[in-house]
Amino acid sequence: MSALREAQRRFGAALAGAAGEPDALPLLAGDPVRNRALLSVYRATSVANAVAALRLAFPVCAQITGDDFFDALARRYRDACPSSDGDLNRYSAGFPAFLDGFGPVSALPYLPDVARLEWAVHEATTAADAEPAGGRLFAGLDADALARARLRFVPGFALLASDWPVADIWLGHADDAKALARIDLTSAQCAVVWREGWRVRVAALAPAAYALWQALCRREAVGTAWAAACAVEPAFDPGPAFAQALSAGWLHAIDFEEDVP
């Protein structure tokens, strides 16, 4: 075992928790009492960096729980799922799944899905820049060709189906930290996330439209996706859905079967 690795293991254990301090102290020169305090300064910095990364990615969750409770959640997440990456911007991806099974937030059952939506927003914020397809993407296509086509979406486009009104919760908190009090929490909702220029947008989607876009995101053909939407809502008219997608800039390109490798 390398002496350097052994020293880093012991120092690291003291940063993971105070229980690691006794094994780390013999590594250090000088007064052990003072060194113990300094190890706790390092530990506090590592915790604060992780908490700050989570606060940055999940501001609405923090508004819902309150800052103190959120910071406690973030510390528990750090204990359960430590960072493995030198880039803290990647650290928070597992936070929604952590909340799913975490007892202390069971009184806030919508919180994991709000976190999922916020992570989709976070990813859209930094997704690759791409030019949306123009309004004439479907021009000149006959019905058969359209039914066989597959669509590509702009980077950052994401869909979320939830048992909770996640889009309303997210949109309400954009300008009101106390928005939760006036939202009907009994309704399920589908949400769509995308970036318009440099600004991330969130909107609610009707269940049939969600089925359409979800199938298209899975690279199903337009005809198959339309059938999936009609299974949810038999009279579903895809015209307004495609018009919304083109005007909002969700679509990047269209592929026909001969283009698909």
Add this chain to the structure above:
Amino acid sequence: MNLDLATGIGLRQPHYAQLLAERPPLGFVEVHSENFFHEGGASLGVLERTRAHYPVSLHGVGLALASADGGDAAHVDRLAALVDRIEPARVSEHLCWGRVDGRHFNDLLPFPYTGEALSLVAARVSAVQDRLKRPLLIENLSAYVRFRDSEMSEADFLAELVCLTGCGLLLDLNNLYVNACNFGEDAFDMLAALPLHAVGEIHVAGHAQTEYGLIDTHGSRVCDEVWALLRAVRAAGVRAPVLVEWDTDLPSLDVLLDEAARAADAGDATAREVGHVRAA
């Protein structure tokens, strides 16, 4: 890129709009590399627009070069992509470790200055330089603890590292001052022990006084002692650009520009003094 005696500030999100609108006369700006590792979006767009007007220094906080765990190839790849995109004037990292057994502490952690560590860091620095096809600047660390097993000082470690790899030094004068105070040493002696010929950039920053000693917070104005160190560095003939680092309790852009002007004054005053000495 020649940035002799240039002064710069960190490019931080609350100042994006004002900096781009007013374009104050700065020699360069610096960002934390990891905050721009993504593929697109507003902040990367701002960095590209800023790059059209100012040289950019990319300052890394996540490579953790002294981690015994092994190199982080994915991190180096992301840095290389950013370097290709931004064409920075400087690329720097810290003399620290951060990751062990797969866990990253996302902090700049000290380690014992041993021969084993020197071999590891030298190999890692060389590999990164080969990948980026350019020299790295390595920053001296503010370290609150020291290790019994250290076989050399940080200054000697850095001097050896410069010899072995051809890397440059990012001389952080606040870190140096914080260490000098915390360990009861003379900051000017510590300065003299460093390979000053290899300095490619200088950092000045503020720190906080706590019950445990000085902590490197980057959250206040630069203290008089650190300005004195900057004048000493200039008097020693070091012409590398100087950056005002400010990360916590970020003030208005005007305060940062004022600190940058003071950094420029330190260079000018020293040049005048050196000029007088030479004339006499």
